[in-house]
Amino acid sequence: MSIAKDVEVLKGIPLFAKIDPAKLKLLAFTSEYLQFVAGDELCGQGDPGDAAYIILSGEADVLVDTPRGRLKVATLHRNDIIGEIAILCDVPRTATVVAASELETLRISKENFFQLVTQFPQIGIEVMAELASRLHDTTQALTQAKGKLNELEKGPNGEP
Amino acid sequence: MSIAKDVEVLKGIPLFAKIDPAKLKLLAFTSEYLQFVAGDELCGQGDPGDAAYIILSGEADVLVDTPRGRLKVATLHRNDIIGEIAILCDVPRTATVVAASELETLRISKENFFQLVTQFPQIGIEVMAELASRLHDTTQALTQAKGKLNELEKGPNGEP
Numbered sequence: 001m002s003i004a005k006d007v008e009v010l011k012g013i014p015l016f017a018k019i020d021p022a023k024l025k026l027l028a029f030t031s032e033y034l035q036f037v038a039g040d041e042l043c044g045q046g047d048p049g050d051a052a053y054i055i056l057s058g059e060a061d062v063l064v065d066t067p068r069g070r071l072k073v074a075t076l077h078r079n080d081i082i083g084e085i086a087i088l089c090d091v092p093r094t095a096t097v098v099a100a101s102e103l104e105t106l107r108i109s110k111e112n113f114f115q116l117v118t119q120f121p122q123i124g125i126e127v128m129a130e131l132a133s134r135l136h137d138t139t140q141a142l143t144q145a146k147g148k149l150n151e152l153e154k155g156p157n158g159e160p
Numbered sequence: 161m162s163i164a165k166d167v168e169v170l171k172g173i174p175l176f177a178k179i180d181p182a183k184l185k186l187l188a189f190t191s192e193y194l195q196f197v198a199g200d201e202l203c204g205q206g207d208p209g210d211a212a213y214i215i216l217s218g219e220a221d222v223l224v225d226t227p228r229g230r231l232k233v234a235t236l237h238r239n240d241i242i243g244e245i246a247i248l249c250d251v252p253r254t255a256t257v258v259a260a261s262e263l264e265t266l267r268i269s270k271e272n273f274f275q276l277v278t279q280f281p282q283i284g285i286e287v288m289a290e291l292a293s294r295l296h297d298t299t300q301a302l303t304q305a306k307g308k309l310n311e312l313e314k315g316p317n318g319e320p
Binding site (some may be wrong): 066133 | 299303
């Protein structure tokens, strides 16, 4: 894409809604536009985390390897961020992400991601809100799953 | 505590390790030192989220109300942050936090929290890393719980 079109696209992403469009040019210069087709792997569980992706259009599945095979743990949509955990925690990729449809993304390298949130703290706040919201959802799902587990392990008559 | 002692305490917290100690005075002025005894409630599930707490010493239990009563989902220790999810997502408190021992905390109001991460993006990065790390742990626990659930629901002979 051209820089002008990149900036147009970035302006439409809630994460960057509060950023001066003139400054978005910098981000457009330092990020990379990448397209995928259904089945393409964006990153593999265990890989080093070198970049984050923002979904511009399409869907992606988040898959985790377990002893009983791959488990789909989430589906990501437009404006969702992929891969920021491995960047932030400095750990290998915690999941495999595969395009579930034609997928347009913006790839931001680890180095540029840190520059970005340092230069535009508002983006950092949006990223924090996104992480906090996911943590909220995951914690609730975990609480529900633990509750069900307790029930099943007790047996049908409430006995251990 | 005196401002000088507050700054000493703040310097010892990893979250603020990279911040100019002279600037920590500002934080010391805008934060509040609060002590609790075992059993005291710092915040209740469903309350509005008006502040975050940093644990300076002691432990706190994170409790979630379920149809079968309260479930302990985590224990927080020195340097852990409490209550930043409700601040960041603008949702009611997602859990009840109760002091599990004598507890020393630093209370930062919602308004000051946002000022802080805007003025010191490095603190924002540390908060992101903390959230990402917790999301990582919770996602792994959820994957394990779901795996166990699948197994139990299948029955002992792998039949539904």
